[in-house]
Amino acid sequence: MSVLTRREIAVFMTAFAGIAVIADYFLKVPVLNTAVADLLRWGVILASFLLLWGTISMLRVHVEVVRKKTPNQWHYSTWLIFLMAVFVAVSLVGGLAGSQSRWMYDNIYVACSSTYYSVLGFYMISASYRAIRARTKEATLLLVVAVIIMLMNAPIGGAIWQGIPALGKWIVDVPNTGASRGYIIGLAIGAVILGIRTLIGRERGYLS
Amino acid sequence: MLTAGRVASLGALVIMIIVYAWLLTRARKGKVPRIRKMAGFDAIEEAVGRATEMGKPVFFTPGVSGFDHADSPQTIAGLTVLRHLSKLTAKYKAPLIAAVSKATVLPVAEETVRQGYLEAGAPEAFKPSMIRYLSDEQFAWAGGCIGIMHREGVAANIMIGNFMGESLLLAEAGYQAGAIQVAGTANRSQIQFFVTVADYCLIGEEIFAAGAYLFQDPVQLAGLGAQDVAKWVAIGAIVGGIILKVLGMPVILDLLKM
Numbered sequence: 001m002s003v004l005t006r007r008e009i010a011v012f013m014t015a016f017a018g019i020a021v022i023a024d025y026f027l028k029v030p031v032l033n034t035a036v037a038d039l040l041r042w043g044v045i046l047a048s049f050l051l052l053w054g055t056i057s058m059l060r061v062h063v064e065v066v067r068k069k070t071p072n073q074w075h076y077s078t079w080l081i082f083l084m085a086v087f088v089a090v091s092l093v094g095g096l097a098g099s100q101s102r103w104m105y106d107n108i109y110v111a112c113s114s115t116y117y118s119v120l121g122f123y124m125i126s127a128s129y130r131a132i133r134a135r136t137k138e139a140t141l142l143l144v145v146a147v148i149i150m151l152m153n154a155p156i157g158g159a160i161w162q163g164i165p166a167l168g169k170w171i172v173d174v175p176n177t178g179a180s181r182g183y184i185i186g187l188a189i190g191a192v193i194l195g196i197r198t199l200i201g202r203e204r205g206y207l208s
Numbered sequence: 209m210l211t212a213g214r215v216a217s218l219g220a221l222v223i224m225i226i227v228y229a230w231l232l233t234r235a236r237k238g239k240v241p242r243i244r245k246m247a248g249f250d251a252i253e254e255a256v257g258r259a260t261e262m263g264k265p266v267f268f269t270p271g272v273s274g275f276d277h278a279d280s281p282q283t284i285a286g287l288t289v290l291r292h293l294s295k296l297t298a299k300y301k302a303p304l305i306a307a308v309s310k311a312t313v314l315p316v317a318e319e320t321v322r323q324g325y326l327e328a329g330a331p332e333a334f335k336p337s338m339i340r341y342l343s344d345e346q347f348a349w350a351g352g353c354i355g356i357m358h359r360e361g362v363a364a365n366i367m368i369g370n371f372m373g374e375s376l377l378l379a380e381a382g383y384q385a386g387a388i389q390v391a392g393t394a395n396r397s398q399i400q401f402f403v404t405v406a407d408y409c410l411i412g413e414e415i416f417a418a419g420a421y422l423f424q425d426p427v428q429l430a431g432l433g434a435q436d437v438a439k440w441v442a443i444g445a446i447v448g449g450i451i452l453k454v455l456g457m458p459v460i461l462d463l464l465k466m
Contacts, residue, residue, distance in 0.1 A: 190413030
């Protein structure tokens with residue numbers, strides 16, 4: 001099959017599925033609505049199959065790392081393969097909703113995930129420090145606004161000057177909301193145009 | 209037959225398609241809209257050059273979303289950048305690592321990179337292991353990306369797509385690894401982290417201009433022209449709506465509620 005034909009099939013399928021879903025959003029036609037609901041279910045099934053592809057791809061990378069004993073990496077890859085095998089074995093024996101796999105998920109993944117998220121607090125401090133050094137006009141503005149908003153949210157702000165909470169609220173409600181709405185409008189228009197380009201097969205970057 | 213409350217949206221979509229079709233016709237006659245310089249996209253080549261000189265990998269991720277969500281245009285924009293990036297890494301012989309967080313993105317990313325290497329005339333340099341699926345789970349994927357950045361000492365970190373709570377974790381990891389960073393997202397609540405930490409930043413809708421800017425394709429440039437026309441229409445509707453509302457004639461407001 002030539003590259004050209006493969007591309008045309010991909011464009012056709014994208015256009016067909018995309019136009020059907022858009023039509024479903026705007027039109028109340030029972031036959032269409034049912035067909036699109038089925039189409040979306042197919043999408044979910046397809047995505048589940050792709051998880052298997054993803055797992056094979058991941059194993060391929062890590063088995064290669066272990067086989068080559070890549071310095072500073074192979075022991076992590078070994079650990080990953082071992083844990084993956086344990087999770088799969090426990091889920092196969094007790095079921096995905098089984099208490100053992102649930103326990104492992106809650107006590108290993110959720111705990112690690114929460115730890116990661118909490119690290120964000122420290123990163124925010126170091127990033128803020130770098131960002132709000134008054135090196136340029138923009139950075140100075142950022143610094144001033146950041147200080148006002150911090151004081152607005154802390155009880156000491158109102159104690160220093162009663163106008164700080166009102167000023168902070170005005171910054172959030174007026175310039176911030178105005179800029180955000182402009183951002184959202186530009187974004188939505190950009191996304192719609194990209195969608196149209198994708199549906200007509202002219203967003204070529206990701207298409208072979 | 210038309211769903212109530214969505215008629216105005218449908219009208220806006222039809223108008224945008226008509227404007228796009230008109231600009232497309234003009235573009236085919238050679239009248240393409242001009243596009244301003246965007247430092248974020250220009251910096252990608254600089255980042256690849258740096259990685260080549262250092263002999264270290266270029267890291268790329270298209271974000272946390274797949275193709276089944278309202279954020280999928282950001283993933284598509286990210287993959288468009290990946291196509292350009294893979295051509296550059298093939299040209300400069302720099303190692304590339306692209307980490308995806310959704311299994312649905314994996315085959316598309318693989319084909320995108322394969323095609324990039326093919327176009328650069330180095331299909332033999334493409335390896336499927338360049339594209340790594342890490343996990344569908346947000347923080348497992350983020351942890352994997354951070355691990356890769358630190359272990360493999362990446363020289364460049366390019367992140368274009370939808371990023372959520374992990375955006376700062378990834379950007380700080382890139383900073384700690386000493387990588388030159390180009391980051392872009394349309395996620396309003398995360399963009400400030402990229403602006404703060406990344407060396408070059410693409411803000412909001414700028415990421416959707418990737419295809420037009422990087423490939424200078426007249427059809428995609430026409431799309432940017434349509435975006436500009438739509439923005440002027442939106443501004444007109446806002447200003448007109450305010451004036452009419454003040455005059456006691458909320459015509460535009462009623463129209464948008466249709």
